Amino acid sequence: MTRQMHRLAGAALLAAAGLFAAGTANAADLTLKASHQFPGGKGDVRDEMVQMIARDVAKANVGLDIKVYPGASLVKATEQWNAMLKGQIDITSFPLDYASGQHPQFGATLMPGLVKNHDHAKRINSSPFMQDIKKIINDAGVVVLADAWLAGAFGSKKNCILEPNDAKGLKVRSAGATFAEMWAGAGASIVSIPSNEVYNALQTGVADATDTSSGSFVSFRLYEQVSCLTAPGDNALWFMYEPVLMSKRSFDKLNDAQKKAIMEASKKAEDYFAAESKKLDDNLVEAFKKANVKVVTMTEEQAAKWREVANNSSYRTFSEKVPNGKALIVKALQVR
Template identity: 50%
Template sequence: MNFKLTTALAGVAVLAGVAAAGATELRLSHQWSDKDVRHQVAKIVADEVAAADVDLEIKIFPSQSLFKAREQYKPLSRGQLDMTVLPLSYAGGQQPAYNLTLMPGLVKNHDHAARLTSSPFMDELEKIMAEDDVMPLVHGYLAGGFAGKEGCITGPDDVQGLQTRAAGKAFEQMLAGAGASIASMASSEIYNAMQTGVLDAANTSSSSFVSYRIYEQVACYTPPGEYALWFMYQPLLVNKTTFDKLDEAQQKALLDASAKAQAFYLEEAKKEDAESRTVFQENGVEIKDMTAEEFDAWRAIAQETSYKAFVEDMDDDGQTLLDMALAVE
């Protein structure tokens, strides 16, 4: 090989090294396995950004391998973490307004949830996130339902006197207001508690009902359908300063990827609910849907319990935010 060719190749190698060194790597942390829909959402964003070829790489750390489940928001807001998929209510201690993202009766169904994420209510939440140097890239809600060991749980009268597990403090407040006794536990403990007679009824996500095989312990299941009470906002978030430092092409690639991931998230969330209905049916469990009247009855109890407690915690701003959420049809 002649000297000129060798020199030229060396120059190309140096330029390639400079280009590689100039690539930006973002770290994305979440708590779920690589089979979970929330990991799939993160992976779509990472893959689409890689395909855009804008010197931006997103490295995903699943299964709490980088930060513990409830310890991701603070490092994100401090710039110690670039991105996360997180139930926003986990950060309700830092920002009480976030507790509205896991509040009974605020969301009726997935299409309603999608309208909520593009409403003035979400604009206000985004302003609060910005105060913490955080911004959402992908909006998404996952839903849940009820299951009863002996009978169906659709309306408030159905839980009177029952030992019930609820997903979240606001749901415990509402269920207690309807006359239930509350048993606090992780969703992974529901099966055992029902098997041993500790628990009569449970409220959790569709995916948890299936993955923890709760259909083996119950007589009736109320899946999310046209009406459901339990919706949890679980967005993909990015540190705002990190995003602002990206160049225009990188920002565009990230936003385009996020739009694709958000459409996927909505459809997959609906599929998870449908799958839970099918799995429980196939295992001989009665299926009973919540009616509009039952939904309204639950919301009336929530108004006097969960909503009231939220407003008291938040003062005047709480009532304004709550009204904005309730105004979304």
């Protein structure tokens, strides 16, 4: 090989090395923003799901970094969906019903009495009902990374809430329109705020009572504000779908190795949450009893009275006013 050929070969190797280094740097600089409303670093399992995904993706060493912004520190609680669609954030742990203003069908994922317990929620995930919901999510430009259903409870500063008559005259913060309609059907007035604002609403008298997830009751320390808790027990009325979501536009920008890493990490986070979800109810009862809050659970007969109110309010309105609403209710009720 001539001296000139050596020089050319050396130059080519240096150029190739430079391109490789630049490509590696660019890959390492790919950072996704994950935002949610839940407290960070305090044991909230929804935050932990997102943190797990971020940690496992980093361990996969595929040139992808996920920066997590908990506690609505980057985007307000109810604006996560739009922020994701606009490209302001890439990933969120999100109560899907919060986007029911844009997609009213999402209200079915926080429908009184539609999901009865944690095992039922797992069966719902693979049902035609959820296939319809996920098609709407996907068509909107969003990918479901991990499923998550949370049970919830009722908390009151005044009387215990066991039957519909117990809600008459109360100012109740409701997590979504379907529950709000049931509360109104029972004679309550409605306070519409996200879960991270409930503590102050109870403290200042804006609200007398609330429904929210077991996780939020604890992580937002609502045991400091209520005197009676109606825990999920065996006859839960409150279940809410709060998946980890990702902008489809952001997902499609990933290479195959990055997509594989994020989906594997998300499956692990989903399995973690499924194992922890029932524990949230147990932790709820323990935390509220420790704070000297009275804890009660509904009987089957009491829960049936609430479902009758819901059937004549939430279910009826949803079936009449939401496109494909009646079919969604029917499909959900068919899951045994």
